[in-house]
Amino acid sequence: xxxxxxxxxxxxxxxxxxxxxxxxxxxxxxxxxxxxxxxxxxxxxxxxxxxxxxxxxxxxxxxxxxxxxxxxxxxxxxxxxxxxxxxxxxxxxxxxxxxxxxxxxxxxxxxxxxxxxxxxxxxxxxxxxxxxxxxxxxxxxxxxxxxxxxxxxxxxxxxxxxxxxxxxxxxxxxxxxxxxxxxxxxxxxxxxxxxxxxxxxxxxxxxxxxxxxxxxxxxxxx
Numbered sequence: 001x002x003x004x005x006x007x008x009x010x011x012x013x014x015x016x017x018x019x020x021x022x023x024x025x026x027x028x029x030x031x032x033x034x035x036x037x038x039x040x041x042x043x044x045x046x047x048x049x050x051x052x053x054x055x056x057x058x059x060x061x062x063x064x065x066x067x068x069x070x071x072x073x074x075x076x077x078x079x080x081x082x083x084x085x086x087x088x089x090x091x092x093x094x095x096x097x098x099x100x101x102x103x104x105x106x107x108x109x110x111x112x113x114x115x116x117x118x119x120x121x122x123x124x125x126x127x128x129x130x131x132x133x134x135x136x137x138x139x140x141x142x143x144x145x146x147x148x149x150x151x152x153x154x155x156x157x158x159x160x161x162x163x164x165x166x167x168x169x170x171x172x173x174x175x176x177x178x179x180x181x182x183x184x185x186x187x188x189x190x191x192x193x194x195x196x197x198x199x200x201x202x203x204x205x206x207x208x209x210x211x212x213x214x215x216x217x218x219x220x221x222x
Contacts, residue, residue, distance in 0.1 A: 001106065001127060002041055003152075005218040006055035009033035010156045010165075010190040011075040013051070021193045030196040030215040035075045036133050036188045038152070044104060046070065046124060046131060052079030059217075066091040066103060070113075070133065071121035095122050112140050115164050129222050133188040136164045138174055146178055150222055155186030155213065158194065158202070165190075172207040187214040 014033040015024035023031055035049035043065040049055070056062070067083065067090060070076055083090055093103075095110035097120075102108070107127055114137040115121035123132035123141050129150040132141055145151060153175070156165035166174075168186060175184060184207070192199060200213045 001129075001222045003129065003220050003222055004039040004042075004059065005185075005187060005214045005216060006037040006039050006045075006059060007034035007049050007051055008155075008187045008189055008214045008216050008218075009035050010188050011035070011073075012191070014189070014191060016191060019191070021191075022198075023191065023193050023195055026195045028196055029217075033189060033216055035078075037076075037079075038131065038187075040106065040126060041104070044068065044106070047076040047133070048079035048083055049075055050078030053082050055216075064090060066093055068108070068124065069094045070124065070131075071115065071119045073116065073119050073134070076134075095124060097122055111144055114140060127222060134164065135166050135171075136161065137166060138171065142174075145175055146180055149180060149182045150185075150220070151175060151181050151183075152185045152187055152214065154188050155203075156188050156190040158192045158199070168203065169206060172203065172211060176207050181210060183220070184211045185214045185218075185220070186211070189213065 034051035037047045037049045039045055045067045047070055048067050097112035099110045109125040110122040113121045113123045113132055113135050115134045128148050130148045131152045135154045153171050154165055155168055158168050160167050203211045203213055
C-alpha cells in the first residue's frame, strides 16, 4: 500500500501572502504546503481539501474511487463539490466511530477523536497505519496507537495546545514510549514560523529518529 501526502498544511495555505517570516519566504519546495489530504494507492482519498483539484492534477490522478471524510471542517471537505462536478458517482464516505469495513481489499476502521464539539471527528486505521490529522487529545486513540506500526498525527501547532489541536510537543511526548510505532509522521502543519528543516530538527530532538515531518508529495510504503 502506497500513501501519498497530497497536502500537509492546516486550515490555510503556506506560504501566507501577507507574511515575511522565514517559513513563508523559504525557497525549499517542502515549505510550500496545501491543505491536508492523503491518497491511498492512487484511488482512495482521505479528506478533500479546497485544494484537491490542484493536488490531483499535480499527482496526475484521474481515477478516484472513493473519498473518506474524517470531519466536516472546511479544510477537510471544501473540495468535495469540485470532485462531484467531475464525477457524480464518486463515493463519499463520512466515517462514523466504530465503523469497520473493507474497501478495495483494504481494512478501514474509524474511531472517535477529540477535536471539535461542532464537527465530530474520527481517526482512521488503514491496515497497519493510523491517521489522526486533527486532535485536541489522544486519550481516545491511545489504545489504537499501541496496535499499529505507522502513525500520521497532528502537527498543527508547536509549543502548546491551541484551537482544538494538541501541540507537537505534547503529541511527541505521548507517543514516544510506544515502541510498536516504527515511524511517526506529523502532518497538518500550521504557520509555525519555522522552515521544514528547522521544524524537522526540533521534532527529532523532541522525539527520536522515528519522527518525521510530512510534506506535500511525500510517498510512504506501508
